[in-house]
Amino acid sequence: MEYFLKSSGSTSQKPKYTQAPTSVDSDGVKMADTKVETIARLAQWKIENFGPTTPYKRSDPFKIGIWNWHLSVEKNRSMYIRLFPESSRVSKDQPPVARFVLRVTISGSNRRPYVSPIHERLLRTSDDFVCPVDVIFQGRFVIDVEFLDLKICPLSGGEGNSIWPSDCMMKHLATQSTLKSLSRMLDESIHVDVTINTTDGTLQAHKAILSASSPVFHSMFQHNLKEKESSTIDIEDMTTESCTTLLSYLYGTINQEDFWKHRLSLLGAANKYDIIDLKDACEESLIEDINSGNVLERLQEAWLYQLNKLKKGCLMYLLDFGKIYDVRDEMNDFFRLADRELVVEMFQEMLEVWKPT
Known part of the structure; x- marks a missing residue:
């Protein structure tokens, strides 16, 4: 069903349309130019007649992703193209965030087509996206939409998830x-x-x-x-x-x-x-829960397996944070059983931490 603009007002208000005569060809056959062809992520709408008597057209629904879509074109001082999902439970519960490009070409003409910038919008109704076109296209022309991505917008907010x-x-x-x-x-x-x-x-x-x-x-x-x-x-x-x-x-x-x-x-x-x-995963894990009950054992493990990050973490825990006083009773056994080089290194760290400033 075709409509024409009853009164030309500002595009900030939704225009009102009344039914327009259906276009016919030379043989009196109705021209069906509301169907949109789709393939992959592309949609193409061939419009046969757009002009003074038919300043508004709306396409039949077409499916891209999990949604049915509509395109519409209108002339209201300038030319405007709208893209919006068909009102349904799917579009309400899983509203789409579309990333797309529009292209408008005059059929059979060498005239340079209009190509929009990349748009990315949350689309719920026909008011969510209106694209003004600088050039007025009349008669027969083609609107192409290339969907670069489609995401489901979470109703609770946050980043949407692509359906592709x-x-x-x-x-x-x-x-x-x-x-x-x-x-x-x-x-x-x-x-x-x-x-x-x-x-x-x-x-x-x-x-x-x-x-x-x-x-x-x-x-x-x-x-x-x-x-x-x-x-x-x-x-x-x-x-x-x-x-x-x-x-x-x-x-x-x-x-x-x-x-x-x-x-x-x-x-x-x-x-x-x-x-x-x-080995790296184990070292990172052992650093996470150093405490007074295991720090000396962890220090031994660090020395045995040459885990420098774990060794540094244990020495920092004992010396920089002063936890060595919490393990005074265990230190004698530690120094008696630990590798001599480890003991020497530990004393050097202690002297470095406790030297007068």
């Missing part, structure tokens, strides 16, 4: 799918080819996963060592439970609770098998 997968989202989905497959390989023992002997039991795993995660494991299976011949690894300094947690890390399925519970065992394994990222 981005590179990051696709990588995330691929990662999740891979981790799910790896988890099944481990949990269901799919094509396992190596046995791990722990202090209290055995586990099964895959040489390829272990080799890709650790240069030490890779060397075991690459050279003519007993592990290669027997397809067996002895990890006799880990329990079955802690070794299971190590495997869950290597297969990408570890949870925070298990990591926190077994991080000292994981630290030892990470150091032994040269799993650098796990």
